[in-house]
Amino acid sequence: MRRNFFTTLLVLLTLAALLGGCGRGPLKKWRSKREKERPPDVMAKKGIEQLKKKKYIDAADTFTKLKDRYPYSEEALLAQIKLADSLYYDKKYDEAQQAYKEFEKLHPTNKAVPYVIYQQGMSFYRQRSTIDRDQTFTRKAVAEFRRLQKKFPKSKYAIKANRYKSRALNDLAEHEFLVARFYFRTKRFTSALDRFQALSQEYPNFKPGEVKQFIVKSKNFLANPKKNQGFFARLFDAQW
Numbered sequence: 532m533r534r535n536f537f538t539t540l541l542v543l544l545t546l547a548a549l550l551g552g553c554g555r556g557p558l559k560k561w562r563s564k565r566e567k568e569r570p571p572d573v574m575a576k577k578g579i580e581q582l583k584k585k586k587y588i589d590a591a592d593t594f595t596k597l598k599d600r601y602p603y604s605e606e607a608l609l610a611q612i613k614l615a616d617s618l619y620y621d622k623k624y625d626e627a628q629q630a631y632k633e634f635e636k637l638h639p640t641n642k643a644v645p646y647v648i649y650q651q652g653m654s655f656y657r658q659r660s661t662i663d664r665d666q667t668f669t670r671k672a673v674a675e676f677r678r679l680q681k682k683f684p685k686s687k688y689a690i691k692a693n694r695y696k697s698r699a700l701n702d703l704a705e706h707e708f709l710v711a712r713f714y715f716r717t718k719r720f721t722s723a724l725d726r727f728q729a730l731s732q733e734y735p736n737f738k739p740g741e742v743k744q745f746i747v748k749s750k751n752f753l754a755n756p757k758k759n760q761g762f763f764a765r766l767f768d769a770q771w
Contacts, residue, residue, distance in 0.1 A: 571597055571606035578613055587621035612643055619654060628654035648679040649688035656695050662705040669706075673699045704734035708742070715745060724749035 569577075578593035594614040598607050615630035631647045631654065638644070652675030659669040676696040680689045711726030727746045730737065 571601040571604040574600075575606040575609055575613075578610065578617075582613060582617060582620070585620070587617045591617040591621070608638065608641070608643075611637075612647065615647075615650065619650060622657070624654040624658050645679060645683040645686035645688045648675060648682070649692055652676045652679065652692060653695065656699060659699065659702065662702055662709055666703055666706050669699045669702050672696075673703070700734065701737070704730065704737040707734070708738065711745065715749060718752075720749045720752045724753065 574593060574597040578590050578597065581587075581590035581593060591614055594610040594617060597610040598614065601607055611630070611634045615627050615634065618624075618630055619627035628651050631651045634641075635644055635647050635651075652672050655668045655672035655675060659672060660666065673696055676692040676699070679686070679692055680696075683689050707726060707730045711723050711730060714720075714723035714726060724746065727742055727749060731739070731742050731746065
């Protein structure tokens with residue numbers, strides 16, 4: 532009796548294992564099919580929730596799938612922007628900028644274009660360097676903010692861009708001032724004068740008194756190089 536019980540139990544366990552193994556394949560396929568059959572609005576809500584929870588990689592994956600599976604749906608437009616947002620918040624600024632740019636190219640009359648241009652500017656702005664380094668990204672950010680303000684002057688994003696444009700312009704002015712002072716310090720007065728004059732024209736509100744003094748001094752050194760050698764030595768010792 533006892534032997535029959537254990538034999539029956541072993542048979543049942545074996546059958547359960549076999550049935551479980553056979554069922555995994557269909558179950559996996561059913562789950563995969565269910566995932567594919569999710570309507571675009573459900574996928575959009577899922578992606579937005581992931582974005583809110585700062586699961587940027589998951590959100591980007593969801594919005595990519597939505598965009599690819601339902602390219603002609605209204606949610607596909609949203610997915611394009613939210614994909615770019617996911618990349619932006621994940622600090623993948625180059626990819627984000629390209630995604631925003633692609634949306635603008637494909638949908639130039641869409642009401643989201645002011646936001647998209649603003650975000651392109653911010654993607655460049657977030658990559659800007661310190662004032663002693665190359666200012667390419669800073670200049671690109673300013674260009675995008677200016678394009679936004681010219682094209683959509685009444686947009687809330689055009690107003691919002693003012694804050695970052697001002698900071699970027701100040702960085703550019705500081706960079707030019709730093710370079711001009713370097714030329715002045717190393718006695719390359721022609722280059723220094725060119726830089727200070729350009730700085731005065733492009734950024735008239737940046738340290739106007741100090742810039743004007745450097746312009747005058749540079750002109751004096753160029754006009755009387757020998758006469759001002761002693762003065763320059765004293766100036767150099769005092770300031771540097």
